Amino acid sequence: MKEDLRNTKEKGHKVEEQSLRFFLDKLEDNEHLLFNIQREDYLLSAIVYELESKGKFPIVEFRHPSTGERTIANVFANRDTIKKCIFNIVDTEEKIEEFNQLDVEDDGPVQELIFKGEDLNILDLPIYKHFPGDAGRYITSGIVIAKDPDTGRHNFSFHRMQLKDRNKMGISLHSRGDLWRYYNRSKELNKNLEIAVVIGTHPAYYITGATKIPQNYDDYSWASTYMNQNAKVVKGKTVDIYVPAQAEYVIEGYISVDELEDEGPFAEYTGYGTDHSTRNVFYVTCITKREDAIYQDLVPGFAWEHLLLSQFTKEIILLDKLKKEIPEVMGLSMPKNGCHFHAYMAIDPKAEGQVKQAMMLLFGLDPYLKLIIAVNSDIDIYDEEEVIWSMATRMQADRDVFIVPKVICNSLDPSSINGMSAKMGIDATKALDWKATKIRLPEDLLEEARKMLDGEKNFGIH
Numbered sequence: 001m002k003e004d005l006r007n008t009k010e011k012g013h014k015v016e017e018q019s020l021r022f023f024l025d026k027l028e029d030n031e032h033l034l035f036n037i038q039r040e041d042y043l044l045s046a047i048v049y050e051l052e053s054k055g056k057f058p059i060v061e062f063r064h065p066s067t068g069e070r071t072i073a074n075v076f077a078n079r080d081t082i083k084k085c086i087f088n089i090v091d092t093e094e095k096i097e098e099f100n101q102l103d104v105e106d107d108g109p110v111q112e113l114i115f116k117g118e119d120l121n122i123l124d125l126p127i128y129k130h131f132p133g134d135a136g137r138y139i140t141s142g143i144v145i146a147k148d149p150d151t152g153r154h155n156f157s158f159h160r161m162q163l164k165d166r167n168k169m170g171i172s173l174h175s176r177g178d179l180w181r182y183y184n185r186s187k188e189l190n191k192n193l194e195i196a197v198v199i200g201t202h203p204a205y206y207i208t209g210a211t212k213i214p215q216n217y218d219d220y221s222w223a224s225t226y227m228n229q230n231a232k233v234v235k236g237k238t239v240d241i242y243v244p245a246q247a248e249y250v251i252e253g254y255i256s257v258d259e260l261e262d263e264g265p266f267a268e269y270t271g272y273g274t275d276h277s278t279r280n281v282f283y284v285t286c287i288t289k290r291e292d293a294i295y296q297d298l299v300p301g302f303a304w305e306h307l308l309l310s311q312f313t314k315e316i317i318l319l320d321k322l323k324k325e326i327p328e329v330m331g332l333s334m335p336k337n338g339c340h341f342h343a344y345m346a347i348d349p350k351a352e353g354q355v356k357q358a359m360m361l362l363f364g365l366d367p368y369l370k371l372i373i374a375v376n377s378d379i380d381i382y383d384e385e386e387v388i389w390s391m392a393t394r395m396q397a398d399r400d401v402f403i404v405p406k407v408i409c410n411s412l413d414p415s416s417i418n419g420m421s422a423k424m425g426i427d428a429t430k431a432l433d434w435k436a437t438k439i440r441l442p443e444d445l446l447e448e449a450r451k452m453l454d455g456e457k458n459f460g461i462h
């Protein structure tokens with residue numbers, strides 16, 4: 001596998017440090033699974049889901065046996081792989097001042113080929129249909145770069161994009177984040193909103209696009225901090241937006257402020273197909289790409305990558321905010337089966353009512369959450385069996401549960417009503433006057449047992 005990646009270099013391309021290729025070059029053989037086959041709808045999804053069911057999360061590549069066309073997917077399904085290329089993830093805000101300059105270049109590999117006017121056809125790109133129920137072929141791994149109409153700051157975000165015509169796509173802004181704000185402001189100004197969609201680039205851009213960055217930062221500085229160097233950019237060919245110079249593809253254009261059109265259904269991370277959409281229309285004015293561009297896909301639906309991409313920083317950032325206010329909070333995890341709606345919080349309270357305070361703060365910080373279970377720090381919040389055991393033995397429903405009805409939520413939750421849901425907090429920590437003693441064996445004995453069993457093949461444990 002490594003050899004195949006090196007072929008790219010032998011063709012004369014230096015592996016630029018801010019590229020997707022730089023990251024691919026760092027992979028071990030078992031982190032990259034190559035299939036020399038042509039593009040086929042659903043098959044990439046089927047392979048990723050099958051691998052996941054076996055607990056395996058390699059990056060999957062389809063390479064066309066004759067044209068060499070390359071698609072990769074599953075890039076963000078494994079925390080350890082992502083960490084190879086991302087810096088300053090815990091102390092981003094402390095470091096960010098060092099990275100507030102853009103390195104503007106005259107040209108970059110992403111503009112080796114330029115398609116405009118009659119030559120422009122997005123239907124030619126290697127874009128996949130992922131599920132039979134999807135309305136069509138979707139770009140799932142495009143980072144939308146837009147500029148705040150008032151401040152000019154760049155914002156990066158993800159949005160599903162449905163191919164409609166050679167220069168037209170449907171796009172949904174349902175998470176009601178910054179791009180949705182810019183679109184509403186553009187409507188007030190009666191001016192279409194320019195965007196540039198980046199596909200295939202350094203993971204720092206992806207992680208930034210999936211993270212809710214505070215409004216006072218330009219997302220380029222955030223991505224630069226994750227890369228530990230200033231972003232190298234080039235000016236878009238038809239839009240007044242800087243784009244990463246070392247990306248694989250950029251699709252330029254604008255979101256119309258006059259038109260809305262049906263979009264979806266699409267397989268969402270909740271595990272359901274949905275046509276819930278803001279129904280926006282994106283007109284493409286230009287495609288730029290490398291000569292041998294790698295297309296990056298993301299298999300959608302209830303797949304690890306779809307969830308982990310934003311979860312990766314969400315847990316870290318939320319925990320940091322919680323700890324700043326309530327130092328007794330010890331940890332935070334968001335289990336995959338909760339699809340962004342559930343959180344497990346570790347806390348060792350020092351006062352009556354503190355657990356409830358921490359849960360209410362967390363609900364306020366993350367509107368997606370519907371359920372928080374709080375446990376003490378002796379419980380492993382990444383081990384669901386322990387969390388549920390803590391609920392079974394430390395929680396009384398009449399005393400330890402609260403429900404707040406009708407709060408803003410993620411509207412992709414199929415059980416939500418008018419964009420609202422009920423929030424439930426469960427305090428499964430020990431009461432402050434707790435008496436029961438948790439049984440445990442001495443650690444040295446357990447260690448001895450481990451050693452004895454390690455050498456023993458006959459129990460069938462190996």
Ligand SMILES: Cc1cc2nc3c(=O)[nH]c(=O)nc-3n(C[C@H](O)[C@H](O)[C@H](O)COP(=O)(O)O)c2cc1C
Nearest residue numbers: 157158159160172173174175177178210211212213
């Ligand atoms: C893989 C992935 C796909 C997403 N798809 C959409 C989408 O189709 N529409 C949408 O409005 N938000 C979508 N989001 C959520 C936003 O991109 C995300 O909330 C982002 O952080 C926006 O933050 P911002 O408000 O700082 O721009 C997606 C996120 C991820 C990670």
